[in-house]
Every structure is written in structure tokens, then in C-alpha cells.
Amino acid sequence: MSVEEYMDHCRKLALNDLKPTEKELQHGLELHKEAFVFDAYGFMPLAGDKCPRLDQLIKENAGRDELKQAYEEHIMNGAYESNPALRKKLAEVWEAAGVDCVFQNSGVEGNSIDGLLKRLSFYTYITDLMPELYERAVFPHQLPGIKERGHKALYMTTNGVPLPERLVSPQEALSHIGVFAKLGVRMMHLTYNRRNLIGDGCAEKSNAGLSDFGKMVIEEMNRTKVIPDVAHSGLQTSYDAAIVSRKPVVASHTVAGALSTHYRGKSDEVIEAIKKSGGYVGICAYPAFLQGDLTINSFLDHIDYVAKKFGVDHVAIGTDHGISISSWQPSGSSMPAGRHIWEQYWQNPAKDLTHEGLTPDHSDALTWTNWPLFTVGLVKRGYTDDEIRKIIGGNVLRVCQQTMEE
Numbered sequence: 001m002s003v004e005e006y007m008d009h010c011r012k013l014a015l016n017d018l019k020p021t022e023k024e025l026q027h028g029l030e031l032h033k034e035a036f037v038f039d040a041y042g043f044m045p046l047a048g049d050k051c052p053r054l055d056q057l058i059k060e061n062a063g064r065d066e067l068k069q070a071y072e073e074h075i076m077n078g079a080y081e082s083n084p085a086l087r088k089k090l091a092e093v094w095e096a097a098g099v100d101c102v103f104q105n106s107g108v109e110g111n112s113i114d115g116l117l118k119r120l121s122f123y124t125y126i127t128d129l130m131p132e133l134y135e136r137a138v139f140p141h142q143l144p145g146i147k148e149r150g151h152k153a154l155y156m157t158t159n160g161v162p163l164p165e166r167l168v169s170p171q172e173a174l175s176h177i178g179v180f181a182k183l184g185v186r187m188m189h190l191t192y193n194r195r196n197l198i199g200d201g202c203a204e205k206s207n208a209g210l211s212d213f214g215k216m217v218i219e220e221m222n223r224t225k226v227i228p229d230v231a232h233s234g235l236q237t238s239y240d241a242a243i244v245s246r247k248p249v250v251a252s253h254t255v256a257g258a259l260s261t262h263y264r265g266k267s268d269e270v271i272e273a274i275k276k277s278g279g280y281v282g283i284c285a286y287p288a289f290l291q292g293d294l295t296i297n298s299f300l301d302h303i304d305y306v307a308k309k310f311g312v313d314h315v316a317i318g319t320d321h322g323i324s325i326s327s328w329q330p331s332g333s334s335m336p337a338g339r340h341i342w343e344q345y346w347q348n349p350a351k352d353l354t355h356e357g358l359t360p361d362h363s364d365a366l367t368w369t370n371w372p373l374f375t376v377g378l379v380k381r382g383y384t385d386d387e388i389r390k391i392i393g394g395n396v397l398r399v400c401q402q403t404m405e406e
Helices: 003-018 022-034 052-059 064-082 084-097 113-129 140-148 170-182 212-224 235-244 268-277 296-310 360-364 368-380 385-404
Strands: 038-042 101-105 134-137 152-158 185-189 227-229 251-256 281-283 315-317
Touching: 003 084, 003 296, 003 360, 003 368, 022 368, 022 385, 038 251, 038 315, 038 385, 052 064, 064 084, 064 113, 084 368, 101 140, 113 134, 113 152, 113 170, 134 140, 140 152, 140 385, 170 185, 170 212, 212 227, 212 235, 227 385, 235 268, 251 268, 251 296, 268 296, 281 296, 296 315, 296 368, 296 385, 315 385, 368 385
Parallel strands: 038 101, 101 152, 134 152, 152 185, 185 227, 251 281, 281 315
Antiparallel strands: none
16 A cells, blocks of 8 residues: 555545534644644654665674664665655655644653664754755744745654763763753653653553652753653653643643553643643544544544643643655564563553554554644534644644743
8 A cells, every 4th residue: 555545544534533524624624734733742754665774684683773773764864865756755745744843753762872862863864864845943933934934843852861871970960961952852751661760650560750860850951941751751750740840841642541541641630730830741643542432533532631621721732653655554674573672661562552442443543644634623622723723733832932931
């Protein structure tokens, strides 16, 4: 199936779930095109074509990290360098999604400075490689102009706070946060599922919360104007971070715990604390996390819940999605299966990421290129245009602006 056929398939599935009137559909599509659409956490479209370098490395018995780096470099950079047709298709997919900016996952899952730099380099380079499409934004005031120029913006986030392997002093360890801020990173995960020196992750059975060092991390992030992200943090860590921070804290891609039993969800107590910090909860687009009826309507239910209970100023959309633009599934080499990495869910990870009754079609209806239909869904739910503008981008932009204030 070509990517065009796949996008059409996904669109039909979503429309079948939403059942908008023609008036709702047209108004939603027009509003989406006019508004500033900011994905609170996601991935630029990736190339899914064959990676010859990976095949060779597998034959050479290369290690996990070397294989991962080669694969990521190819799907994020290499394929676009060597294939003009893919670059053209990349622009078409962005246009279909109608997204103006992505808070781009540009740092590996964990605290390794070496690993974080590698992925950050790939996403920095793609904006240099394709100036006809991309601009890398470092400050929020740059974003409206990027949209006016018809370009797409990448705003960088990392899946961890950079920490050195050799810990000399808290102050020396904290200094790396400012280094990454100067490299353009504007948001960082405090934890990624597991416990670290900052606090407990969401996949830990314990719920110990933010450490003393974690409080120092929050203070340094406030000082260096980096947004603390608790999307993968435990409930107590998330709550503590929101209480301690002088600036907005966000859960960039999560779900409402009141509607889902998945441990990526956030409780009402945590969401209230995030609200009081001035932050937002970004609803992700994974049916297994959302639960409910497993359709796009479940996704909208989570937005509804947060908006109605905590206010429309404190909800956003962080899809946690990208899309392969070579075909709807990668057509060639992919990363070989291996042991689950340290930062991953440990307790029956296959079960954690699935849900009884879930089929591929359920995830397809929430694919990244269906972003305009998310806006249509909000129109159908009765939100005003101004409220929708906040949910699909305005709230993320506001928090970016507030974080940069002294």
C-alpha cells in the first residue's frame, strides 16, 4: 500500500467514526488550515525505505547502539539526502497533516549525553539539509513567521535530562542542562518510564516522587528556560515537579487517568497541579493508552475530560506519532528484535502496549496525517473556534512563551 493509499484509508476510518456533517467537516478543515497547529510531542515524518548500511552492520554483528544509530540516521537523514522523490513526498505529507510545528523527539530515551547528542544532531541536520521545507525554531517568537513563510518548524525536546556518567557534584551535573538549552532544546523528560536520579518513572511499581536532586533539576530548568515534561514520570514525581516548579510543567503526551487504567495516564490530582503551574496535558493518539471504545472518539473523550474539568487552557494534543512516507509500513530493513532496553517497560512489555480488542484499524484512524480531522472532531464536540485554536496549538505556544520569560 502506498503512503497516499494509506492516508486515504486512515481518513475514511476516522470520518466513519466521527460522522461529521458537511458543514462541520468544512468548517473544521478551514479552521485547521488557518490556525497555528503545534503538536505538543511527536515526530517529523520518517523515511521507511531499505537501509543497506543496517544490513551490513547486522552481518558484522554490530552492537545494539551502533545498529540503532545507523537506522535512525538513515530514516531521519540519509534517505532524504539520496532520494529527491522522498523529499517531495515529505512535503506532501506535512501538507496533508496541516501541522505547523512539532515538539520534536530529538533525544534518546534516558540521560546519556552521548546518546542525546546523536539524535539531536540528526534533527538539527535535517533542518539544514532541507531549508525549502524546514526551519529549526529556538525561540517561540520565531514560530509565527515560519508559518507565514510556508515552512514547517521543529522545536526540540529530549527524552531525558542530560547527566554525566561520572558525577562530581550536583552543580557540575546540572550544567549540562544549560548546554543543551543553548543547542536549542526547549523541553526535557524528567524520567523515561524507569527510576533515575531525578525521580520515579511511570512504569515503576513504587511511587517515591521527586528526589532532592530532582528539585535542583527543576530549578535549573526554570533558570535555563527549559520546560519540565512529566509525560513518562510517576504520579508522585509528576505532582512534585508541578508543585516545585516556578514555571509551567507539562505532560506532553499522556492520557486522563480517570478514563484509562494505563500507567501512562495522569490522575486528577496531578492534572490539577499541572494546571496550577500554568502547564497543559497533551493527549496522545494511542488507542491502547486511551482505552474506551478504541476509536478517534476515545481520543476526543480524553480532550473533553481535561478541558471540561480543568479548563480549555490546560489541554493540548501531543500525538506521540509520526508516519513512514515510503509506504505505510517500512519496506525493507528494520531494527532486529532484541532485549528490551533499560528505559523500556519491564513488566510484560507486549501487554503494556496492547489492549484487548485493538486492531490495526483503530490505530490507523489516529494516524498523524489525520490531524485535520482531530480539529473537525473538536468542532463536532461543540468547541468554539478560539477554544479549538488553544487546544491544537495555542496552549503549547503560550507555555513556550511563558517559559522564556524572566
